[in-house]
Amino acid sequence: MANLNINIGKLQLKNPVMTASGTFGYGTEFSDFMDLSRIGGTTIRERQGNPYPRMAETPSGMLNAVGLQNKGVDYFINKIYPSIKDIDTNIIVNVSGSTVEDYVETAEKLNSLEKIPAIELNISCPNVKEGGMAFGTSCPSAAQVVREVRRVYKNEMIVKLSPNVTDISEIARAVEGEGADSVSLINTLLGMAINAEKRKPVLSTITGGLSGPAVKPIALRMVWQVSNAVKIPVIGLGGIMNATDAIEFMLAGATAIQIGTANFIDPTVSVKVVDGINEYLDKHGFKHVSELIGALEI
Amino acid sequence: MYLSLYLIDTQYNIYSMKKFILDLIVKKNVLLSNQYSLIILTSSEKLPEILPGQFAEVRVDGSNTTFLRRPISIHYVDYETNELWLLIQVIGDGTKRMAEVKVGETMNIILPLGNTFASPTRKDAKLMLIGGGCGVAPLLFLGAYFKREGYEVNFLLGARSEADILQKSEYERFGNVYITTEDGSLGEKGFVTQHSVLKGSNFDYIYTCGPTPMMKAVASYALKTNAVCEVSLENTMACGIGACLCCVTDTVDGHVCVCTEGPVFNITKLKWQI
Known part of the structure; x- marks a missing residue:
């Protein structure tokens, strides 16, 4: 059996497989089916999220317009954290906000939690009116959020990037320059679904974020571009359904991967991906999973 | 390697009902009319406890257009014969494929999901x-x-x-x-x-x-x-277990997931204009 341990900066992972924010609840929703590995998703203020309908199924994917519904960071710290802090995995909290101050305040509160070794700064959610993606689509605003959060947050800071930009590499370089420890990409692609019979948009918000296997080629391309553009580790995600997909992301340059939409179809998929990576490493004679990172032969 | 974690038990005990991913075997597929099929499933193992009103998330195999599972009401459970009944209305390609399933084939199903109906306190209630x-x-x-x-x-x-x-x-x-x-x-x-x-x-x-x-x-x-009136809602869902937050309905407590807080709601909880 090959060694699956991976480090992302100071963050030590027992394997390169994580679950993506917004697809895994607080982890507890999945505890009947599997052992838990990661958690995500909290914003500073209570957010009701967008009206129904929030989801449209599309060929090989889904559009969502959830809008970061959650009960806020104080609820997380008081009600959720005590019940999950002793799970033997890395719990990473996804942080979003409407203003730079929101991000800073949330990060500061999370900084004091002993069992939260990292945050994922979400500057790429396409489904909230203010904040979210607005920060992640220009270099100055992305840099500003990261700079301000870096001042107060001492642990591992992952910055989640938006694919809805002309050049994702320059955004990645901008956040690297302000002290991001790693980047994760891609968040969902802005998309739209229409009901022709009713001549109406399917989603209440008209547009939403596309995820699932449909986005995988775009995500792979962006992971490859970004990993060539920055020195910090890249966490790859976007349409990963199985171990082969995960391996492709690592070959493209990802140090670790996240699984999102696939959790909805098979709640146990993440552990299957770990097993599949292990089999692949044995089959091809690799001793350590890190040998896959950027091992694409061109 | 990992510690297992129990579901957070809040308002309802129903949250602590264990959910299963099962490969159930098709015992019968009865065409009730041109758009409805009754699918009777069984298992070599005893079916888990399921309450009235709960639903299942059924994986659809072999469809080019159906990517997500489909939430389907539990029509009936016969514990004596170890049968689970699903009533399928053919609407799109996913339900069409489900309705075409053959005896002996398996269907991958997550259950039991959601809550149940409230029983009247008096046995002579109408x-x-x-x-x-x-x-x-x-x-x-x-x-x-x-x-x-x-x-x-x-x-x-x-x-x-x-x-x-x-x-x-x-x-x-x-x-x-x-x-x-x-x-x-x-x-x-x-x-x-x-x-x-x-x-x-x-x-x-x-x-x-x-x-x-x-x-x-x-x-x-x-x-x-x-x-007293309870309604069972049907919303578009992705996960069925409260993770994706797609199937919400507006209630006096704000947006809640139909898959975990419902599908059964007392009408006094809903913000219906009635």
């Missing part, structure tokens, strides 16, 4: 279970449960025409059956809320599932007659 179209599905299991618990059960089933009245003889096993059809081909002509049984007497508890306009009309009738 109950009416009102279903429309394929929405009648969960009421069979509910009616069977109520009968076993010693309640007198009434069903009011509505549909467009006789061909859309499903499983009538099965409902008759557990209670009195009243029927309306829009074209008058079976039972009384009109909508369920126009049936004479609702005019003749008042009911203490009304349970309903069907198209939203029908459920709103039933809810309005319940409010006027001071009946």
Whole structure:
């Protein structure tokens, strides 16, 4: 059996497989089916999220317009954290906000939690009116959020990037320059679904974020571009359904991967991906999973 | 390597019901009409405990367009024969593939999901279970449960025409059956809320599932007659376990997931304009 341990900066992972924010609840929703590995998703203020309908199924994917519904960071710290802090995995909290101050305040509160070794700064959610993606689509605003959060947050800071930009590499370089420890990409692609019979948009918000296997080629391309553009580790995600997909992301340059939409179809998929990576490493004679990172032969 | 974690037990004990991913075997597939199929599933192992009103997330294999699982009501569970019944209405490619499943094949199913209906406190309470179209599905299991618990059960089933009245003889096993059809081909002509049984007497508890306009009309009738009323909602879902937050409905407590806080809601919780 090959060694699956991976480090992302100071963050030590027992394997390169994580679950993506917004697809895994607080982890507890999945505890009947599997052992838990990661958690995500909290914003500073209570957010009701967008009206129904929030989801449209599309060929090989889904559009969502959830809008970061959650009960806020104080609820997380008081009600959720005590019940999950002793799970033997890395719990990473996804942080979003409407203003730079929101991000800073949330990060500061999370900084004091002993069992939260990292945050994922979400500057790429396409489904909230203010904040979210607005920060992640220009270099100055992305840099500003990261700079301000870096001042107060001492642990591992992952910055989640938006694919809805002309050049994702320059955004990645901008956040690297302000002290991001790693980047994760891609968040969902802005998309739209229409009901022709009713001549109406399917989603209440008209547009939403596309995820699932449909986005995988775009995500792979962006992971490859970004990993060539920055020195910090890249966490790859976007349409990963199985171990082969995960391996492709690592070959493209990802140090670790996240699984999102696939959790909805098979709640146990993440552990299957770990097993599949292990089999692949044995089959091809690799001793350590890190040998896959950027091992694409061109 | 990992520590397992128990679900956070908050308001309802139902949250601690363990969920399973099962490969169930198709025992029978009965075509009820050109758009409805009754699929009877079984397992070599004993089926887990399932409550009336709960649903299953069914994986659809081999479809080019259906990517996500489909939430399907539990129509009936027969613990003696170890059978799980699903009533499928063919709407898109996913339900079409489900309806075409053959005896001996397996279906990958996550269950039991969601909450259940509230039982009346008094055994002599007058109950009416009102279903429309394929929405009648969960009421069979509910009616069977109520009968076993010693309640007198009434069903009011509505549909467009006789061909859309499903499983009538099965409902008759557990209670009195009243029927309306829009074209008058079976039972009384009109909508369920126009049936004479609702005019003749008042009911203490009304349970309903069907198209939203029908459920709103039933809810309005319940409010006027001071009946306790629970509705079973059907929203578009991805995960079915409260993770994706796609299937929300607006309630007095804000947006809540239909898959975990429902599908059954007391109408006083919903922000329906009725």
